[in-house]
Amino acid sequence: MMNPSRDCFKMIIVDDEHEIRQGLKNADYASLNIEVVDVCENGLEALKSMDQSPVDILLTDIKMPLMDGLELIQKVSQRHPYTKKIVLSGYGDFEYAKRGIEYGVLDYLLKPLDFEDYYGVLAKTTAILNEEREKLLRQANLERKAKLSAHLLRKNFLGELLRSSLTEETIELDSASAEVMLEMDGTYAVCVLRFQSHPPRPSYDKDSEWGLIVFTLDNLLQDLWDENGYGYHYVDPYNGQCALIVANAEWIGSLEAGRTDLEGELDRIVKALRRFRGLFKSHLAYTIGPIVHRATRIRHSYLDAEFKFEDGPANEEAVRVVSENPSAGNETKTGQTNGKRMVLEVKRFIEHNYDRTITLDDVAKHVHLNASYLSYLFKEITGMNYIDYVTEFRIEKAKTILSESNWKIYEVGEMVGYENPRYFTLIFKKYTGQTPLEYRNTTYKSHAKDG
Template sequence: MKVLIVDDEKHVREAIRYFVPWEKYDVRDIYEATNGQEAMEIILEQQPAVVFTDMRMPLMDGAELLEWLHRYSPYTKTIVISGYQDFSYVKPAIVYGGIDYLLKPLNSKQLISAAERAFQKWKEEKQERERTFRQNIQLNILRPLYWDKKLSELAGGTVSFQELEEALIEELGLPRNAKRCRIAVISLQSSGLLLKKFRGDIQLTSFVLANVCNETVSLRKQGFAFRYWHEGADVVVLFWDGVEEAEDRLLEINESLKQAYGISLDIGLSRILPFPEGVSDAFTQARQSLAERNLLLLGKRIHEYREDSSEAERTGGAKAAALLEKLGLSLLSGDIDKFIRSFEEWANSIAGTGVLTVSGLRDWEERLRNVLTKWRQEWAEGEEASRAESAFPAGMDESSNFSFERWREGLKAYILKMFSESKLSRTSDSRIVREIRDYLDKNYQQEITLQHIADRFFLSRENVSRKFKQVTGENLSDYLTNLRIDKAKELLQNSDMRLSRISELIGYEDEKYFSRVFKKATGQTPREYRKREEES
């Protein structure tokens, strides 16, 4: 605690210093002033817990100082020390909450008793302020969670608006005359890039996203953004005012995200519906509009609800389904050129409709997976036929835009690889090469030489190289190097391991040699690659 003594008489200030046992009350700093103006400057700078003040002083007297203290330093406790019993001097001490009014000459016992009461009162109030502060912190932590839960229930139709009405008005600024609403839905699953910025932490990402939305929506008192507690969305924006401007607000949100993180998000937007009875329907519409957004409309991020799916999508779908069946037959023929032609024809028929929704994309991928499963069962043998298939390549580019070209070429490469792998099971040479490749896949972290492979599989070195090249179209050494580089990329992206450790884990004892090989393969050093991934 700090103390200030205000009196124009030096002997009075010295008497107060002398009589009060400051150490007992943990008072470390004692300041002095000769008038109210000096006192004000010290109070603003030092914020003393207790002020001892005279009433009659030059420039600014005690009454003025007490009034100023009451207004600008209300937690400070005051003890008045005066040579006058006149009520005009006593009254300010009473009005402005003085602890005591002591008359000169000072009585040491009275002074110590008044000081003790002032110190005790200040400590009690300080503890209460700290307790209230801690409670407010806890409430500020829990308040967003409370509204996330309650508004999620309101959107889902599991809680009535009447239960929340008064709290929404008082805490979130809902107008009492709100008659219309609109809802926007954002799913982080459609933007792996934003999640990557926050190392895949969906809770943290949605928290940040909700705050960004509220900087645009809540501050204008047009609505409120919250984290959705169930599946189907991550952040929901409920508009209850300015609903005609909802799309403009969402464009502003995307602009903020672009400036802060270099990305924009796809957002589903409902129609304008009556409030509050239309909230649940608006939420359903917004989710549906996001799920049914047209992936072929590049650059469009705000997807408004439409009543039914496109006629072009339905008509084109029948044609593409027939072409998908033709694609399956081309695979069964074993003619790779025929397959490529069939695949291109099928993919182009989908693009030709001009409409490809998210659900439509998933449906086509599921149909294609069924065709591939059937083909493998008829074409491949034994273990190869029953092996589980890996996930299809994603069609999103670095900016979270769907690229039909990327999706098409990724699928084609995926199937061609599967086609090549299945052919490996049909000849004795191919089976040996497959075994060699499986061995490399499992043991790439060990030191592997061509002689080592030749000895293990009872072949000459020349035979190993020739057979591997004939069957896979790739040199064995290149295959092993590419395999190791791919593993190194995974470790560089997903761990903070030292380069020397990564080098060991992928089969290179010499870190410098590993760096040279990595740069030759990727055009970047391992450190440059890691830095670029972290920045992206």
């Protein structure tokens, strides 16, 4: 097959007459970007040469011993369909030409050869080859881009599916683009594998080393999980945490029956990953989230599986299957206690840092939790989104400052973490129904009236 990455086109010459072979070999091919790689005296010799090293152009005589040119052309058409075939013969029999055309012969030249005609035929041949080469390059590039695009779409979709609350319509549309098969009323569970040094990246890793770890995990789980038809996997690029979405009826059935089949498979996967301990340099542990019965609830199984890690140190091969029932006993109560403690620490962090920009990632790093899990936990414990809590806390601080001081409005905004005065005014009015200045004036009037 033609190789689109080569600089010049490879050509083989086949003729049983020595003088003709040498004369053709010594012609000027450089200007046509052609290299003659072999010269053979019969079709059998040429076929053997081409099977070992395929060429782009075959120039062959018709009448030769052992294997004639027409038989050679027929076999080359079957084995090397991208090779361009040119017939050279001293026989002007139209039947030869017609039979050659049936096998895809590009052109037909008669002896004695007119080299002007010869170079013209070769120029036409290389033009066709160049066009095909460009087409192959474009096709290969498009296929590579499509493959990368599908991989990226799948990675982004699975990350959103696990971390965000998606509607059924969004899941249906995005899963199709990401080439992920999910039934809306399907039954699922999520297993979480993580390094015991989770959540921050191990300190020994340089960026390039960490990239290799994530790449290796992604490829291994593709082979060990996705390719076996168990479901889909996602590797968090920040901390290397792996989520395995169980979409296989057999494993779901074993979970529902209370058997340990899935645990045994996870044990095998973890052991397979241990072969790369020199790369990972940390033990892997796993938990299994509850079974859920809607694709929109896959996120809940994932977050509950994460919660099992926050409930205490996980042993390397520890597995606990958590019921989706909210009254699941002491384990749930212990988890709630730890969760409340984490949320209190988050609130203390906000109280001491509200006067500057603090993102959810900043807070998550402070309390050593995954950001998506912290967002879920904070809402679960407080009933409020993290950003709403921070905003309300800042607005309450701003109201106090406005009512008790003469600081300018933009200065008050900066004191509570808003560098943009206009944005501060908009947020303040959204939460209080008044601009900061209106609030201050109302407060002063109220104080004067009370006085």
